[in-house]
Amino acid sequence: MTLTVEHTTMPVLGRLPIHSSRAEQVAHIAEAARQIRIQDLKLVHYAGAGHIGGDYSAIDILATLYGAVLNITPDMVTDPERDRFILSKGHVAGALYTTLAAFGFLPVDDLATFLKPLSALNGHPNRRKVAGVEANTGPLGHGLPVAVGHALSAKLDVSLRRTYVLVGDGELQEGSNWEAMMAASQYQLDRLTVIVDRNRIQQGATTKETNDLDPLPDKAAAFGFAVVEVNGHDHGELLDVLSAVPFRPGKPTFVIAHTHKGHPISFMSNNVAWHHRVPDVAEFQQALTELEAVVPGYTKELRMTERSEGIIKHSPPRVSSAPGAKRGRG
Amino acid sequence: MSIVETSIADRPRYDCRDAYVETLAELAHADHRIVGVVNDSVGSSKLNSFRKAFPDRLINVGIAEQDMVGVASGLANGGRIPFVSAASCFLTGRALEQIKADVAYSNTNVKLCGMSPGVAYGELGPTHHSIEDIAWLRAISNMTVIVPADPIETAAALRWAAASDGPVFIRVSRMSVPKVYDEDYEFRLGRAITVRGGDDVTLISNGTVLWRAIAAAEQLATEGISARVLSMPTVKPLDTGAVVAAARETAGIVTAEEAVSGGGLGGAVAETVVEHHPARVTILGIREFAPTGSAGYLLDHFGLSPDGIAAAARKLVSRGR
Known part of the structure; x- marks a missing residue:
């Protein structure tokens, strides 16, 4: 069976003008996320490898950050005052490369080299080879300490630059994260935002079956963070929360973004098998059809299952600064 | 380089950590980018005077070596030149993957200073000895490994490390040693x-x-x-x-x-x-x-x-x- 789809067809989207309305920004992010998913699908299919489940749970977060939140553009990648984004869950490098390409940091054509011999686009990102990558991640539990170090440097510089780090939820089983959270709290790094891609599935099973993280909001609050929970596929919620930090002066922010691995593809979503499965031709075409059919706002219809607490709406942001404070239980 | 008139064994002995902290302070005065990063190791690294002179520039992450090295990498990303100062056994043993990924592979401008290396901790035993550090770090690509012999060479190596761009590991001896070099010694990599x-x-x-x-x-x-x-x-x-x-x-x-x-x-x-x-x-x-x-x-x-x-x-x- 021959595929008729071009490998690289994604348009470069860039940033909207500064004074765009919220509605325009949300629509822009939604379209970017859709295009990034289509491109990422091709990336994984043609490379015959990758982590599409985790890619898809993180893409709405990445599109929001690069589309409307981070103060960084392709001509700012060495600007000392740029915001920093660190992808701690380095195995979703494909999603990062595709996002960087969507916003002009990387030529779209380069995506065709993903995982090919001698390509700059390794299975885990390399800052020495890809403009826009801030840290060489891959081993889990590394990004958060690095982000704390950067946030500290900004504080020493009395700079307003911000630091965002995206960690997987399974990754939080690594103790180094909690070491870093203690330091972030001790140094009152309120321009540091930790985003957890809370898809509740790690490599081979759910987090609950493996080494349960709940009650995660209480744990993060106990470590001194202002905690916010959002629908990690709702671009409006993500935009509002990620651009509004800090929520508590002197406290770093912990955003728990509830997501689904493989979202929104019918046969991938919330399915543990899709951690690093590669779509075959039929699956590729089915996924492509589903992605091409979605319209902006589709995430509103997302059905959140397997939630212990359901989605806590952020408007106004539900922020808890101490265990149990202000946040309803159950 | 050195003229040995009397037996070297009879010369006065020095703790290289004194040269370390003196030189680090001198470098920090000259370059605002320099910071210290420690794992509660202020006393064992003899950094009390540094902390007094630069209270904001001594980052103490607590007893957390993985975090310490990751934080140093992030500080370097923000333009700082971090000198991580910690007992070599814990710095290299406990944070080896951070040294590999966040420092060497990421090519961040981090200086790792392994204090009290070798068997300096004597009776505290093999848990506190750092005899594997050189072999471990030598195996990592993009890592420079320096083992100074006296206070003069320790100071010279530190100055070189501060001026160079990239990952460096320097052992800083606790066990006292006589001076081997003259004051005009120049370190060359x-x-x-x-x-x-x-x-x-x-x-x-x-x-x-x-x-x-x-x-x-x-x-x-x-x-x-x-x-x-x-x-x-x-x-x-x-x-x-x-x-x-x-x-x-x-x-x-x-x-x-x-x-x-x-x-x-x-x-x-x-x-x-x-x-x-x-x-x-x-x-x-x-x-x-x-x-x-x-x-x-x-x-x-x-x-x-x-x-x-x-x-x-x-x-x-x-x-x-």
């Missing part, structure tokens, strides 16, 4: 220093053992054996030219270091010799988890005393070329 000329046999050493190798050469001289002593402060990159010349020009090489006897200086010298000019090499180092004893006792126990080094050299010379 990857350069061996012939501290004593000789044609019969070569002793290659660094760190706390270098002066013991010099004392061994003094002993050998009284017996009519002319021993060349090469100081090898840079284990990586190694001065292969000096090693190959020693292999060619003398009966053999004895390496002596305060580290495991595989994978460190001795390993590097042996690899070079095997590849370029096969010659006899005797590697003196620490062969096993050390028994209880003071640092000085343990060096003697593992043959790293002047007598032990001289005996190894004598054995090589007696076998002829």
Whole structure:
């Protein structure tokens, strides 16, 4: 069976003008996320490898950050005052490369080299080879300490630059994260935002079956963070929360973004098998059809299952600064 | 480079950590980018005066080595030049993956200062000994490994590290050592220093053992054996030219270091010799988890005393070329 789809067809989207309305920004992010998913699908299919489940749970977060939140553009990648984004869950490098390409940091054509011999686009990102990558991640539990170090440097510089780090939820089983959270709290790094891609599935099973993280909001609050929970596929919620930090002066922010691995593809979503499965031709075409059919706002219809607490709406942001404070239980 | 009038063993001894903190403060005064990063190791790194002078620029992450090295990498990303100061056993053992990924592979401008390395912690035992650090870090690409021998070389290596861009590991000795170098000593990366000329046999050493190798050469001289002593402060990159010349020009090489006897200086010298000019090499180092004893006792126990080094050299010379 021959595929008729071009490998690289994604348009470069860039940033909207500064004074765009919220509605325009949300629509822009939604379209970017859709295009990034289509491109990422091709990336994984043609490379015959990758982590599409985790890619898809993180893409709405990445599109929001690069589309409307981070103060960084392709001509700012060495600007000392740029915001920093660190992808701690380095195995979703494909999603990062595709996002960087969507916003002009990387030529779209380069995506065709993903995982090919001698390509700059390794299975885990390399800052020495890809403009826009801030840290060489891959081993889990590394990004958060690095982000704390950067946030500290900004504080020493009395700079307003911000630091965002995206960690997987399974990754939080690594103790180094909690070491870093203690330091972030001790140094009152309120321009540091930790985003957890809370898809509740790690490599081979759910987090609950493996080494349960709940009650995660209480744990993060106990470590001194202002905690916010959002629908990690709702671009409006993500935009509002990620651009509004800090929520508590002197406290770093912990955003728990509830997501689904493989979202929104019918046969991938919330399915543990899709951690690093590669779509075959039929699956590729089915996924492509589903992605091409979605319209902006589709995430509103997302059905959140397997939630212990359901989605806590952020408007106004539900922020808890101490265990149990202000946040309803159950 | 150094003129040995009286026996080196009789000279005054110095704790290299004093030169370390003095130099770090001097560098920090001159360059606002320099910060210290510690794991509660302010006292053991002798950094109290630094903290007093630069309270905001001594980052203490608590007893958390993985975080400490990751934080240093992030500080470097923000334009700072972090000097991580922590007991070498915990810095290298506990944060090895951060050293590999966040520092070496990420090529961040982080200076890792392994305090109280080797068997400096003596009776505290093998958990606190750092004898594997050189072998571990030498195995990591893009990592420079420096083992200074005295306070002058410690200060010089620090100044070099502050001025260079990229990952560096420097051992900072706690066990007191005599000065080997003159005050005008200039550190050059990857350069061996012939501290004593000789044609019969070569002793290659660094760190706390270098002066013991010099004392061994003094002993050998009284017996009519002319021993060349090469100081090898840079284990990586190694001065292969000096090693190959020693292999060619003398009966053999004895390496002596305060580290495991595989994978460190001795390993590097042996690899070079095997590849370029096969010659006899005797590697003196620490062969096993050390028994209880003071640092000085343990060096003697593992043959790293002047007598032990001289005996190894004598054995090589007696076998002829």
